[in-house]
Amino acid sequence: MLDQLESSIGIAVFLDDNVDSDKVLQINDEILAVDHVASVSYISPEDALSDLKQSWDAEDILAGFDETNNPLSSSFEVSLDNIEYQGDVVKKIEQIDGVRNIRHAESETQMLVKVSKFLSIFGILLILVLAAISVIIITNTIKLSVFTRRTEISIMKYVGATDWFIRWPFVIEGIIIGLVGASVPIVAAWPLYNKLVDLIYLHVPMIKTIVSFKFGIDIFSVLLPGALLFGALLGILGSTISLRKHLDV
Incomplete structure (x- = not known):
């Protein structure tokens, strides 16, 4: 926008x-x-x-x-x-x-530049904070999974299972958690965005002469793939950190 x-x-x-x-x-x-x-x-x-x-x-x-x-x-x-x-x-x-x-429009331009810079910085900081929170959640979830399956892990190690054979299920679990965590907010925001745009057009009809909001499908069809990829990477990162700390294989 x-x-x-x-x-x-x-x-x-x-x-x-x-x-x-x-x-x-x-x-x-x-x-x-x-x-x-x-x-x-x-x-x-x-x-x-x-x-x-x-x-x-x-x-x-x-x-x-x-x-x-x-x-x-x-x-x-x-x-x-x-x-x-x-x-x-x-x-x-x-x-x-x-x-x-x-x-x-000099004054409007200066204001928009300031708002744009603020939102860019705020957006980057928000993404970093949310990414850190996601990694912490994934790390603790994998830690709990390792603890609850410690007997099964011991048996697999005893019969000669390779390190990555034991690790992969937890990595996949971390990826799934990351994918779900990334996709749910995007899907939930889709109808909210459409509703917000309808309300803006209803109460501020003159804004149509200034800006034309994109359809929700146009925005979220671009955001969703990137969010899924980012979520998967966070899942891999979180599970890897947790496995190194809590899984001795």
Whole structure:
């Protein structure tokens, strides 16, 4: 969602009234050549007037304006690959000949950058904490399994079972615990996410003009495989730690 919000906070570049089509193409190319510019969309005065009428539902108020009497000018909507560089991009575009004015949401951009950094750091710390908790749970679970099967393990060692023949069942158990622990939260969050999106659209309908939330299946179909792989690795790690400490084979 943050990626969509970042892409929605772009730069509006307004051109001089006397620019011709060749100059518009030249300005378009010069803007695209600026570092961190991802895309450029040209908006003609006619399109700008039409969008204004539709977005503000002001057909009656703006009825007197048409192609021959249009107060709006040509412009470009510029999207960036990283909004942290918005200030630098604006300074470079201001130097382009034919650019009259630039409008950009500076305060909103700074706020979004701070929120994005905070959430990134918080997300990494949360994953590390949850991973540590998962390893501890898996380690203690395998420890308990080793204890309850100590007689069976002694018999297998007595009859000549190899070390890994004894270890593998516990490793597989750790992997299963890791897979279940990783998949259950993802599956449980799926309907909650869909419900939350429905509530947001219901109570804040204007947000649709800013960001379009992805469908739950699009998000969780990507998250689930990664979560399962991560859970399996944690299961292997937790079981290995526990076996080294509590299984003398």
